[in-house]
Amino acid sequence: MKRPGRYLRDMKNADPDRKRLWRHIESGILIDGLYSEVNREMLDRAIRDLPEILPVRDLWPALDQHIHTGYREMRNRRLNNYIFRIAATIVFLLSTYLVIELVVLSDSRNQQNIFQEEHVESFLNQVCAAYPKKCREADFIELKSEIIRLNNEKSEVESSIFFNPADASITKINDRINSQIGNLKSQIIDYVE
Amino acid sequence: MFTIALRMVRDENETYDVVQETFIQVFNNLHQFRFKSTLGAWIKAILVREALRKIKPAFSDIVQPADRLEQVVWPDDLSGDYLQKAVMDLPDGYRLVFTLVEIEGYSHKEVAQIMNITEGTSKSQLYYAKKNLQKRLIALANKE
Numbered sequence: 001m002k003r004p005g006r007y008l009r010d011m012k013n014a015d016p017d018r019k020r021l022w023r024h025i026e027s028g029i030l031i032d033g034l035y036s037e038v039n040r041e042m043l044d045r046a047i048r049d050l051p052e053i054l055p056v057r058d059l060w061p062a063l064d065q066h067i068h069t070g071y072r073e074m075r076n077r078r079l080n081n082y083i084f085r086i087a088a089t090i091v092f093l094l095s096t097y098l099v100i101e102l103v104v105l106s107d108s109r110n111q112q113n114i115f116q117e118e119h120v121e122s123f124l125n126q127v128c129a130a131y132p133k134k135c136r137e138a139d140f141i142e143l144k145s146e147i148i149r150l151n152n153e154k155s156e157v158e159s160s161i162f163f164n165p166a167d168a169s170i171t172k173i174n175d176r177i178n179s180q181i182g183n184l185k186s187q188i189i190d191y192v193e
Numbered sequence: 194m195f196t197i198a199l200r201m202v203r204d205e206n207e208t209y210d211v212v213q214e215t216f217i218q219v220f221n222n223l224h225q226f227r228f229k230s231t232l233g234a235w236i237k238a239i240l241v242r243e244a245l246r247k248i249k250p251a252f253s254d255i256v257q258p259a260d261r262l263e264q265v266v267w268p269d270d271l272s273g274d275y276l277q278k279a280v281m282d283l284p285d286g287y288r289l290v291f292t293l294v295e296i297e298g299y300s301h302k303e304v305a306q307i308m309n310i311t312e313g314t315s316k317s318q319l320y321y322a323k324k325n326l327q328k329r330l331i332a333l334a335n336k337e
Contacts, residue, residue: 035264035320037264037266038267039266039268039269043267043295046272046275047276047295047296051277055209059213063216066213066217
């Protein structure tokens with residue numbers, strides 16, 4: 001809000017003549033018509049002839065330094081922003097990938113374990129249903145506990161493979177356990193028959 | 194640009210600061226220049242704003258409630274050098290309005306906008322600046 005000087009503000013609350021004067025001053029009417037200039041052309045000529053004052057000190061080096069520093073800072077800021085965006089994108093993609101891997105693969109591993117457990121268990125149930133007498137014999141119970149132990153061991157090895165898929169030694173152990181389970185199944189069938 | 198800033202600010206060291214700050218602003222905001230005026234006028238507007246930030250003049254309107262104000266009489270031998278000296282001795286408010294209106298050609302409306310005052314204040318400042326200059330020019334002529 002534009003405010004006139006203190007004297008004029010005081011005049012706003014003064015008598016009607018002064019109030020009128022204040023309004024004229026506010027609008028500029030009063031000053032416009034209230035005085036004249038003699039020899040005005042002399043002022044115009046003197047203004048045209050005003051000397052130009054040149055700076056003694058060269059302003060450019062300081063400006064140049066400031067502009068270049070500012071430019072470098074701006075460029076670094078932009079570069080940092082760019083790098084930050086790329087890094088954030090990579091982190092986002094990696095974390096998304098890991099979450100998907102963990103959720104999907106752990107789910108499939110669980111399903112696989114359940115299937116494996118069910119597979120061994122259903123195999124034993126089928127054998128016991130077909131040969132109930134043999135199922136109670138000590139040798140069968142020993143073979144049964146061995147195949148269950150191997151099956152549990154297989155679950156642990158499979159979880160290790162999940163976390164170290166590139167580890168060849170774990171894969172070999174898993175293969176060996178699988179073949180041992182296969183052998184035990186054959187031995188159980190041979191025994192009951 | 195340096196001359197305009199010096200006439201407004203008066204102090205030489207502060208004038209350097211004003212000019213430097215102006216050109217930094219110009220460099221940083223060049224993309225905002227919309228070609229609505231000449232580049233020179235745009236830079237000058239920034240310079241005037243920067244100079245005003247430096248000095249922050251105080252205005253006092255002392256308009257006499259008279260039928261007519263006194264005439265302003267300019268001396269016959271008025272030269273640019275004399276005027277320059279007299280202008281530099283004026284108080285801040287008078288000097289700024291005189292510089293902007295009479296020397297730089299701004300209208301009272303523009304000055305009012307730039308300095309956040311009324312047009313009436315700008316006009317009264319100009320009148321008193323001229324009366325003040327008249328006295329100073331006479332004093333300068335008597336010294337010689």
